[in-house]
Amino acid sequence: MILEAAKAVIAEVGLGRATAREIAARCDISTGTLTHHFPSMDDLLVEALRSGSKEFTDRNLRAADAEPRAHDRLLILIETALPDKPEALRNWRLWLEYWARAAHDPALAALHSERYREWRGGFERAIGEGVATGEFNRVDVALAARELVGLFDGLCIEAAIGGQVTVREAREITLNWIDSRLIPA
Amino acid sequence: MILEAAKAVIAEVGLGRATAREIAARCDISTGTLTHHFPSMDDLLVEALRSGSKEFTDRNLRAADAEPRAHDRLLILIETALPDKPEALRNWRLWLEYWARAAHDPALAALHSERYREWRGGFERAIGEGVATGEFNRVDVALAARELVGLFDGLCIEAAIGGQVTVREAREITLNWIDSRLIPA
Amino acid sequence: MILEAAKAVIAEVGLGRATAREIAARCDISTGTLTHHFPSMDDLLVEALRSGSKEFTDRNLRAADAEPRAHDRLLILIETALPDKPEALRNWRLWLEYWARAAHDPALAALHSERYREWRGGFERAIGEGVATGEFNRVDVALAARELVGLFDGLCIEAAIGGQVTVREAREITLNWIDSRLIPA
Amino acid sequence: MILEAAKAVIAEVGLGRATAREIAARCDISTGTLTHHFPSMDDLLVEALRSGSKEFTDRNLRAADAEPRAHDRLLILIETALPDKPEALRNWRLWLEYWARAAHDPALAALHSERYREWRGGFERAIGEGVATGEFNRVDVALAARELVGLFDGLCIEAAIGGQVTVREAREITLNWIDSRLIPA
DNA sequence: TATGAATGAGGATTCATTCAT
DNA sequence: GATGAATGAATCCTCATTCAT
Known part of the structure; x- marks a missing residue:
């Protein structure tokens, strides 16, 4: 799938270095075929960002919502998203x-905002449920x-770019936040 | 100054759309003059990212470190950095x-990591001081x-890209975290 | 053909003044089309040098090898190569x-060396045949x-650059060498 | 001396890659100073070619002309010019x-022609003297x-570009030519 | 539908040359 | 005389896009 290849290329080399040639090569198709399906390269990249993050978050949200206990929901959201899995x-x-480009592109900012709303909605539902029960x-x-x-x-x-925070620290700090803030003493 | 123009262009249109021509035009110089001072466009952009964030954080860290009370230090760090000022x-x-590019560029990741360490150091010093006193x-x-x-x-x-979090909310949540976590009851 | 135009341009203005624009203009194509077929200008120029001399010598060598008498072979090699024909x-x-650049470029020197070997091989075969018969x-x-x-x-x-030796002199001296050295008294 | 640096650069990287910057760097002067002395880069390069070959041949011709015996004159001309010395x-x-550029540049061709005349003149004088005595x-x-x-x-x-002829072979063939053609049996 | 050759605008960069200091 | 920052034309090359096959 073309979008899949686009996501892979963007993740590997960045939005600015993602070229039609490279994406086409990943799919073993010609650049002509690529443009046949996606007349605008810009639209393809934006759609790759959008659908890439949407698929990921939707899947995680569904998995979380299937859990009965609120704490487990939060654990799933966090555990599946922590950047120690490819x-x-x-x-x-x-x-x-997405963020970097949304800062200069209102249309992308709107798309991102919507997706972020959904993502946060998953946490809200879990916390709300926990409070209710x-x-x-x-x-x-x-x-x-x-x-x-x-x-x-x-x-x-910070963990994703291999900076000063490790995935382990990110996990512990987040889980500790949940324990100390949400779990009754 | 060329670097100043580069920072402005990057902030306005993004790293991927920042061209030598545009930066040169900002300074009212020719592209030849630009490359006379910065032979590599890539180096110029990286240096703009690096020095831009360094100047900003250094100034804020100095301002914060000048305050006697720990709480005021944190307030300064937060208030000066909140994205409601140009x-x-x-x-x-x-x-x-910086983050987006660091994800694909180890050299940039190292630079960023160092800067992040300094930034967090300012918070650590303030909190440490508050605990000590x-x-x-x-x-x-x-x-x-x-x-x-x-x-x-x-x-x-999220606030910077005009998403689902407003600057006001970012401020309140952050200050509330300080109150509830650091300030004795 | 692009290579043909490249050879013409090199022969007319020299390697150092042969530009993509000029070669493309010769073919009535855009520079984009040129780089579509020859991604590297350097490779194009080198290939033009290589194939140009190869075609020329190969054709002459074949023509010479078709002659039954050794003396006629040498005459053909010399006559077709004398620089009084465009x-x-x-x-x-x-x-x-080729020579000038080979002096600074080992890769080109190797290519040239191989071509020179073939060229001299034609003379060796002709002389060897003459001696044998x-x-x-x-x-x-x-x-x-x-x-x-x-x-x-x-x-x-010297004749090719219009210097102190005329083509006529080059021919006479060369043929005289053959007569006095190879032909039995 | 600027001309000396120019000769060195041309010999090392070729006429097409000889830049003002590199030549200036060799002399530890600025490009501004270079252009101050040689307003035209083209003239500098041509003059470097001309004077470089002139100095070399003049010195060798003088050394040869100082020898009393004709055969020794030829030996000196040949031995000093064989390309096994830097x-x-x-x-x-x-x-x-020089040759490559003279093929496209009549002015350079004229300069070269004159120099070649002098060079061959040295051989003519030596041979003429030998015949006379x-x-x-x-x-x-x-x-x-x-x-x-x-x-x-x-x-x-061919020997100079490290091709199919070694300096030893060039020497032997040339000396053998002298022996068989000029020296009485 | 798929192709890939052709396109040309736009990219960074090189370079000889100019000129105020 | 010497400098070196400034210049801008010219270089090769990249790239998304077009279109005839």
Whole structure:
């Protein structure tokens, strides 16, 4: 699939170095065929970013929503997204490109905003459910979700580029946040 | 200055669309003059990213370190960096490009890692000082700094691209984290 | 054909002044089309030098080898190569560029060396045949070929640039060498 | 001296790659100073070719003319020019560039023609002297000089680029030519 | 539908040359 | 006389896109 190849190339070399030739070569098709299916290269790249992150988050959200206990939902969202798995790492790289480009491109910013809303929605539902059942403390659900997602994003970005935060630290800090904030003493 | 123009262009149109011609035009110089000072366009862009973020964080760190009280230090770091000021917004956009590119470029990742270490160091010093003087609770300083910076980064990124988090929310969540975690009851 | 245009341009203005634009204009194609077929300009120029001299010498060698008498073989090699015909003149100019560049470029030196070996091989075969049939004196074939080719090259270069040796003189001196050295009294 | 640096650069990297920057760097001067002395880069390169070959041949001609015996004169001309000495090798490389460029540049062709005339004049004087004193056979002096120089040039070019002719072979063939043609039985 | 040769605008970079200091 | 920053034309090359087959 062309989009799949595009995602792989973007994750590997970045949005700025992702060329039609390289993507076509991944699919073993000609650049002519590529343009036949995606008349605009720009649209292809944007769609790759969008669908790439959408697929990833949708799958994780579904997996989380299937869990009965709120704490397990959060664990699934976090564990599947932590960038120590190739697929998750690829996703964070796509997101980094997404963010960088959205900063200059209102259309992309809107798309990203929508996707981010869905992602945070998963955390909100889990926390809300936990609060409702008494599994969690009675926190401000929207605020807690904002904080948790912000914390998780900030840690994962740094972990994804191999910076000063390791995946292990990102996990521990995030889980510790849940324990100390949401779990009743 | 050429670097200043480069930073402005990168922040406005992104790393991928920053051309020598545009940067030269900003400075009212020819492209020949540009390459006379920066033989490699790539080096210029990287240096712009590096020095741009370094200047910004250094200035903020100095301002924060000049404050006597730990809480004020943190407030300064946060307030000056929140992306509701043009300069701070520009800085977050440079950082987004920095992160995105660092994901594919080990050399840039190393540079970024160093800068991030300094940035987090400012938070660590402030928190450590507060703990030492009894102004703050007796928390694990390194861990608290990691968490605070991760939270702040995650929120500011989203705020910087005009997404689902507003600057006001980012500020409140961050300050609330400080109050509830660091300030003794 | 692109290579043909490249050879013409090199012969006319020299290797150093042969530009992609000029070669493309000769073919009535765009420079984009040129690089589509020859991604590297350097490779194109080298290939033009190589194939140009190869075609020329191969054709002459075949024509010579078809002659039954050794003396006629030598006459053909010499007569077709003397730089008073446009094609032969062009070939000497390509060779001059070839030599000049081979002096600084080992890869080109190797290519040239191989071509030179073939060229001298034609003379060696002719002389060897003449010696075998008694048409020529019993000379050291390899040595005689070296001498004859060296003499012919040295004279033709000077004739090709319109220097102190005319084509007529080059021809007479070369043929006289054959008569006095190879033909039995 | 600027010209000396220019000769060295041309001999090392070729006429097409000889830049003002490199030549200036060799002299430890700025490109501004270079252009101050040689307003035209083209004139500098041409002058380097011209003076370089002139100095070399003049010195060798003077050394040869100082010898009393004709055979020794020829030996000196040949021995000093054979490209197994750095200076002689450099000279052949300058000549190759000279020839290549003269093929497209009438002005350079005229300069080269004059220099070649002087060079061949040295051989003519030596041969003429030998014939006059009876040291050599009664050959056509002009024709013999043309042949000898042609032969020597052709062999040395190939030897200079490290091709199919070694310096040893070039020497032997040339000396053998002298023995068999000029020396009485 | 698939191709891939052709395109040409746009990219960075090189370079000889100019000129104020 | 010497400098070196500034210049801008010219270089090769990349690339998304077009279109006839």
